Amino acid sequence: MQISSTAALRGASVAGPAIMLLGMLMFALNDTMGKWLVASYGLGQVVLLRSLAALVILVPMVWVAGLPALKKAERPWMQLARVVCSTAEVFCFYYAVMYLPLADVMTYWLAAPIYVAALSPLLLGDHVGWRRWTAIAIGFVGVIITLEPSAAMFTAPAVISIIGSAAFAFMMISGRFLRGTPDTTLVFFQVMGAGLAGLAFAPFDWSPIQSGFDLGLLGLLGIVAMAAHMLVNRALKISDAATVAPLQYTLLLWAVIFGFLFFGDVPRLTMLVGAALIVASGLFIFIREQMLKKRDSVLPAVPE
Numbered sequence: 001m002q003i004s005s006t007a008a009l010r011g012a013s014v015a016g017p018a019i020m021l022l023g024m025l026m027f028a029l030n031d032t033m034g035k036w037l038v039a040s041y042g043l044g045q046v047v048l049l050r051s052l053a054a055l056v057i058l059v060p061m062v063w064v065a066g067l068p069a070l071k072k073a074e075r076p077w078m079q080l081a082r083v084v085c086s087t088a089e090v091f092c093f094y095y096a097v098m099y100l101p102l103a104d105v106m107t108y109w110l111a112a113p114i115y116v117a118a119l120s121p122l123l124l125g126d127h128v129g130w131r132r133w134t135a136i137a138i139g140f141v142g143v144i145i146t147l148e149p150s151a152a153m154f155t156a157p158a159v160i161s162i163i164g165s166a167a168f169a170f171m172m173i174s175g176r177f178l179r180g181t182p183d184t185t186l187v188f189f190q191v192m193g194a195g196l197a198g199l200a201f202a203p204f205d206w207s208p209i210q211s212g213f214d215l216g217l218l219g220l221l222g223i224v225a226m227a228a229h230m231l232v233n234r235a236l237k238i239s240d241a242a243t244v245a246p247l248q249y250t251l252l253l254w255a256v257i258f259g260f261l262f263f264g265d266v267p268r269l270t271m272l273v274g275a276a277l278i279v280a281s282g283l284f285i286f287i288r289e290q291m292l293k294k295r296d297s298v299l300p301a302v303p304e
Contacts, residue, residue, distance in 0.1 A: 016239020020247045023231030028254030030224045031106070032262060033217050035097040040210060043094055044201025046218070051195030053222030058191055061184050070188065074180050082174040082186070083193035085167040090194045092164025099157035101265035106255040107146050107275045108161040110248075113282045114139035115169035123173055135284040142277030148270050183233055191222075245286060249279050 037046050062070065073079050096105045118136045120126040128136075147158055178186065209215050235244045252275055259265035 016235050016244050017247060019231050020235035020239070020244040021250060023228045023235060024248060024250045025254060026224055026228035026231060028251055028258060030221060030228060031093075031097070031102060031255070032258040033221050033224070034094055035102055036262065037214065037217055037221065038094045038098050040214065041207045041218075042202060042205030043091060043098075044198045044204065045206050046094060046198075046221070047090055047194050048198030048202045049218045050222040050225070051191050051198055053219050054191045054226045055195070055222075057223060057226045058184070058188050062188050070185060073185055073189070075178060078174055078177050079181070079189055082171060082178065083189050085170045085174070086190040087193040087197045089164050089167040089171065091197065092160045092167065096157050096161040096164060099155075100161065101267070101271075102259040102263065103252065103255040103265065103267055103275070104146065104271055105161055106252055107271060107278060108143070108165045109168055110252060110275070110282065111139060111143050111278050112165050112169040112172060113285060114143075114278065115166060116172050117285045119169070119173065132285055132288055135281045135288070139278050139281030139285075142274040142281060144274075145270050145277065146274030148268075183229075187226075187229060246283055249282070252279065 034046065034050070093105065093109070096108075114136055117128065117132055118140075121128050143162075175186075209218070256267055259267075
C-alpha cells in the first residue's frame with residue numbers, strides 16, 4: 001500500500017505539470033488560429049462559430065450535471081457581471097490580435113494577475129504588504145515599457161488590449177466570489193454570453209467561408225479552447241497550484257514561436273523587457289501568496 005501510494009504521488013507530480021504544459025500549448029494554438037481567422041472573417045462571426053463549436057463539448061457535460069444546476073447558480077448578478085467581462089475579454093483579444101503581434105497581446109493578458117493583486121485590497125479585503133506592492137509596481141512598469149511610451153502609445157489596439165486584460169482580471173476576481181459554482185456552469189455561461197454577442201454582431205460583418213481549411217479551423221477553435229480549459233482544470237486537481245500555476249507563463253514562449261512561424265512577427269526589445277518584468281512580478285506575487293498561505297495555516301496572522 002505504501003509503495004502504491006508513493007508511486008501514485010510520483011505519477012501525479014509528473015502528470016500535473018505535463019498536463020498543464022499541454023493545456024498552455026492548446027491555448028496558444030487556439031490564440032494562433034483565432035489571429036489567423038480574424039484576418040479574413042468578421043470578429044462577431046469568429047466568436048459566434050467558436051462558441052457554437054465549444055457548445056458541442058459543453059452541452060453534453062451540462063446535461064449530465066443536470067439543468068437545475070444552471071438555474072440555482074449562486075450570486076446571479078455576479079454571474080452576469082462575469083459573463084459581461086468574459087464576453088468583452090474575448091472580443092478585445094481577437095480585436096487586438098488583428099493589429100498587434102501575438103506575443104504583445106499575450107504579454108498584456110499575462111499582466112492580469114498583477115491587476116488582481118493590486119485590486120484585491122479594495123475588492124476582496126486582502127492585505128497586501130510592501131513586498132507585493134513593490135512587485136505590482138514593477139509589473140506596471142513592465143506594462144508601460146511594453147506599450148513603448150510615446151505619442152502613439154494609446155493606439156486603439158493597445159488600449160483595447162489593456163481593457164481586455166483588465167476584463168480578464170475581473171474574471172479572475174469574480175472566481176473568488178463564485179467558488180461554489182461548478183466549473184462547467186461558469187464556462188457554459190461564459191460561452192453562451194460570447195455566443196449571443198457574436199450572434200448580434202455577425203450579420204454586420206459576415207464573410208463566406210473561403211476554404212475547407214478555414215472551415216476546419218473555425219470548427220476547431222472552440223473545441224481546442226475547451227480542451228485547454230479541461231487540461232488546466234485537471235492539472236490543478238491532481239497537482240498543487242504552486243507546482244503548475246507558474247507554467248502559465250509558457251504561453252508567452254509559444255506566442256513568440258507561433259507569432260514568428262505563422263505571421264513573421266519578430267519580438268521587439270521593449271516587448272521582451274516588459275514581458276520579463278511582468279513575468280517576474282507575477283511569479284513573485286504568486287510565490288509570496290503561497291508562502292503566506294502556508295504560514296497562516298500553521299501560525300496566527302501577523303503583519304506582512
